[in-house]
Amino acid sequence: MNDIKIKVLLAAMLFSSCEKVIDLKLDNAEPIVVIDGGLSDQNENQVVKVSKTYNFTEPNRFNSVTGAKVVLTRPNGSTINYNEVSPGVYQSARFRGVSGTTYLLDVTVDGKTYSAASTMPARVVLDSLTFKQFNFFGKINTYVAVNYQDPPGVENQYRYILKSKGKVEEDMVNEDRFNNGNQVADVIFYKLDDLVPGDSIHVEFQCVDRNVYRYFYSLGQNNGNGGPPVSPANPLSNFNNGALGVFNAYTSSKRTAVIQ
Structure with a gap:
């Protein structure tokens, strides 16, 4: 009987805790x-x-x-x-x-x-886009890779903007810390499974300076790109006087690929 009473008490506590309403009190802030x-x-x-x-x-x-x-x-x-x-x-x-x-x-x-x-950095050209397939837990997913030659002996930062059907689907940055001077095939991990043969994807390839890279990298960290989200914080802006956002002087190279 004692075991039965304990189980009933625990069940009551569980259901009562599920019904609790949490009222978040969010203070308004001055516009930035x-x-x-x-x-x-x-x-x-x-x-x-x-x-x-x-x-x-x-x-x-x-x-x-x-x-x-x-x-x-x-x-x-x-x-x-x-x-x-x-x-x-x-x-x-x-x-x-x-x-x-x-x-x-x-x-x-x-x-x-x-x-x-x-x-504005020196221009690096996006040579081509190719499709790559990966097997994750028995399911094959298709992604697009950006292919380019990274200049040797120069610190470079890149931004990839992938669009499909006129909508930005992925916006990410990368640096050449491990690819300096190499032929690079960097995969954009946005699944293309919803696209059908004949659909197009467009990638803009930007060369950006270090401060702009830090801004978009911190923005991606807040969104959980490349891992679990970090504690929310404003991205590292290159503006002074407390403004948010970024000023980006960049070179641009674009390519389009068609789903076969």
Whole structure:
């Protein structure tokens, strides 16, 4: 009888604990400026997006900042002013960045200026995309690999952006610490099983500087890329004055592959 009473008591405790409601009290915080700035080596309109953070309970959206002043400065002191083409989106006239050049981006919001510098690396070309298959626990999965020749004797950092059906499916970074000077075939571990023959995948291959690599690497760690998620923290921005985001001066090489 004593054993039966103990089992009943334990069951009651279990069911009562399952019914407990936890009320999370999340404090609101002052909005923080977020800047997403890119400058490529392609002859195109370069774009900077400016927004602000919002409270956790608000719907997910682009909280645009209008009326900002966005200025890019070259090493010789010449400047390029960006125009606002839609709320929070600022665009330059068409021009291309130059490898080896350090650019300074200043964004002024409500009288406060946020600055970041980025040096465009030397260009490395994405040679091709190939498909690779791996057997995980008896199931064969197909992935795409990026193939390129890493330059010897130079520290390089890379960013891979994989798109399928117009949507970014994977955004990851890598460095050449273990592949310096080698022919590289780096696998992007995004399963292609949902695609059918005739579907295309597109990969943009960027060469980025060290600070930009750290930003995207820390962003990936927060999302659990390459392992379990770490304690949430803001990615390592290269902007000063407390702004979030990144200014990325990069070279770009693109390839497309078709599912057979």
